[in-house]
Amino acid sequence: MIKDKKAYKILIIEDNPGDFLLISDYLEEQISKPTIFHTVNFKETKQILETAETLFDVVLLDLSLPDKSGELLVEEILLLCTNIPVIILTGYTDVDFSINSISKGIADYLLKDELNAESLYKSIIYCIERLKKNNELTESEKRYSDLFHLSPLPMWVYDIDTLEFLDVNDAAQKHYGYTEEEFLSMTLQNIRPKEDMPYFEAQLDLAKKHAFEYMSGVFRHIKKNGEIINVDVQSNYISYKGRNARVILVNDITERLEYISAIETKNKELQHIAWLQSHVIRAPVAKIMGIVDLIKKLQLSTEEKESLLADLVTCAEELDNVIHDIAQKTHDARLK
8 A cells, every 4th residue: 555655743632542553553543654743632732732833634523531521622622723624533422513513623533443544644634624625725815805995996796687786895985975875786887977877878789798708898876976987897707705796996097088079179170280380371471482583573663662561561461370379379289
């Protein structure tokens, strides 16, 4: 038989020498080199658990010790073994007590009369792996909780079927103006403008058809104070406390869209100014150049020169008006 070569550190809490030897034999039958620690009462156990430099992989606990036993012993041991699986080994069959012990945090409950090397080893491996997975799940949930609640952007979780808010972070409460209690008493419909309901219903149908897929889009939301904002929404499926839900990340892009709109308006104004410069100014300038050319080339009478000079003044005034108009439009565009 191939033995498990992993270096397990196992604490056996057992005051019966015969039971201790039997348990030790079972462990050595399945594990190549187990490091076994032994205590015979609660006082010794408490001391070794509080002062041990290395963490035990598992604790095997007899329910009847000279200085403590039963439910009180279980509670005290669990307080000392916050991150160590505890397996009860007992000679007493008590279904209610076993169920109660497991509900308190005991990893497994084994009867000594039914115990053998294989069943003990399987229980130890199962309990160690289950604790490891539970710790990983707890850490994963903590990371999710931190990402969710500490996010600077509004986030919430809603029920796909009822549209109820199931969870909401601080950023969402601050940005939308609702308290957590108010959010949790609302549905998604409460933050959408009434005129957007047809579009909202269409998006909901689409979201239900693709419930397990990532989705995104730009929508209009309404704050508690009635302000309507434009938001970029990203969402994905999540199972939340047994309910089919979606987690939502919201980015308010209202100011960005307003800025883009202002830029587009300014561009149109600048295009108009450019058109004035290239077209409207050209006419009086061409006239002035033509008049000057006539004065230079032709032998004109005094009366003809005065007429041309009058036309030149008119063109200059026209040009001045156009330049003034362009200057005013440029100034107005800068102010905007």
